[in-house]
Amino acid sequence: MPTAVEPGTATRHGSPSENRVVAICGPPNVGKSSFFNRLTGLRQKVANYPGITVEKRLGSLRLEDGGQVDLIDLPGIVGLHPRSEDERVCVEILRGQSDTLPRPAAAILLLDSTNLQAHLRMVPGILGLGLPTLVVLNMADELEARGGSVDTKAVSAQIGAPVVLASAVTGAGMEEVVRFLRGSFAPAGKVELPVINNIPAERQWAHSVAARSSYHAPEPSLWGRRLDRIFLHPVGGPLIFLAVVIAVFQSIFTLAVPIMDAVESAIGVSAGWIGALLPDSMLKGLLLDGVWGGVGSVVVFLPQILILFLFIGLLEDSGYLARAAVIADRSMRAVGLEGRSFIPLLSSYACAIPAVMAARTIENQRDRLATLLIAPLTTCSARLPVYALLIAAFIPERPLIGPFLGTRAAVLLGLYAAGFFAACGTAWLLKSAVLKSKPAPFVLQLPAYRWPTIRSLTFRLVDRSKIFLRRAGTVILVTTIVLWFLASVPYQNGEPPPIGESLAGSIGRTIEPLVEPLGLNWKIGIGLITSLAAREVIVGTLGTIYGMESDEGSPALQQALQAELSFGGAIALLMYFAFAMQCMSTVAIVRRETGGWTWPAIQFAYMLVLAYSTGFAAYRIFG
């Protein structure tokens, strides 16, 4: 494996000041990310643009002469008139107006060769920016398979920039791309292009360039229409949508269980080895109970999170997600939001933070505010470990609908539904009272259906694993260590105290009256505090607390919980986690996005009241 290079820092080759940053730009869904992945392999990182959190992907490519080129995967644009935040970032970087990134030395404009006459319209605008530009006509494999063809030399002669026909999937044309990246990025010769900012003229020009390049458009693919007929069917469409959602939740449990068992026993076995290697000391306690126990109990949930993201990836890459947005539009309207809010809300199933960011694509400020206020109510992936632990401990598995839906998956589905309906109800309240506005126009491009590729799915999962493990290695690790110390002081006769008499114990007992009405004890109370850092921290906290209390090693966390919590208490805890804003990063992001503490404070209080009252009710009902 090649050594990891921190992309975007310094070039290892040539003078350090030499700028070898190349931006990959183009319309959405032309394969920019696939192309970027193909060039950089695993030598990439996902980060946020400082100041605004639109994800940026940086990667680097080593050339065989030892040189290095840094690549940026930019968000898709349909022109140079950005309307949303991510489009604005893309255009600013290309124009060299970004405060945080230097202007790239060159650009690669990616276009879809199967829709060339329309996509060539992007060329005058991008070339007009004055960067040395390589135009890549991607999807060459599909163009050929469907009987299309194009003379790239003729295109190149007319636009005055190098043109390559390539495929990010098969790798065709990549040598020519690498040759461009190795070159000296000399500005191209001047060629007469139509006036920028006149879209009808650009369209005319694009169609005539295609015609003069003997462009044969590929046969339209018929199965796209057939699939639409199925997925957008008046009755079948919504039913398929439901079936897909149920399948995702069922497999989170059935598929993930054996993998999780394997991870769990690996953690147990390795803890045994470490225990045998280290002499008895405070450090050993910290390593075994604090770090291994706390972080380990969170890492166990990686398989479930990856399965969730695998499904999201499948839905997105196949093109189904946009159809789901079309189906959801009507419901979004019913609660007073525009259909565009669907996409941020959907991504809040992964994490509320990108969702709050993605709400920037909504131009109507009131809709945007409503969207980012309700986003933390939808079930983010950080709740999954908490749900999974409590469900496994308290819900016996029984088949409900034959082999298709069991009780556990049904409860999980119910929790997701609770979050969803709370979000909708809140949106409706907001939109019919404080944030009234006229509905905005809804325009949504539907990408072509495609087979998701193993490659692209793999990259998504690697990205997710990195993010999850980074969290486990930072926020979760730090909270676990702090908690471990709180639980180990004050020493009594040179020994750590029983947990109840430790500092953590006294904090827990102080807040116990607050959590008692929900059927929770002070240990869970400590978890509710530590999990303000991140929801999944509660799993590690309980791991640490129960691991430390027991005499003969760590009892399985589930058994410990079963002994300490009533069924009603468990349901109350689930409700609390479904609705409470247990995530300081989200609070911080909402503060930044709304420019003050008012909205995050209201949001935090509202969600706390909702969480506490439903938890209280659940404990009353289920005892």
Place this chain on the structure above:
Amino acid sequence: MPDTESDSLDRLSPGVTAVIAALDFEEADRVRLMELGFIPGSSVSCQRVVPLGDLAIFQVEGTQVALRKETAARITLQASDAGRNPDADGG
């Protein structure tokens, strides 16, 4: 299907192709719709009306775009005889 009078996009029946004449929006919305392919001179066809909702899916400049009826109503079509299709883009 568009007749002698200028018609709007929301009244295009599924399967029928017509040519866009003008967009009646404020500048920023007009530019965005053009960037998505609704350019005067482009041929557009209605692919399907999404049931229960008020969305329709159009094929324009080689891509599929979903629009609300009220948005489509502000895009006018060139008066043309049936089937005339000067800019058919084979894909």
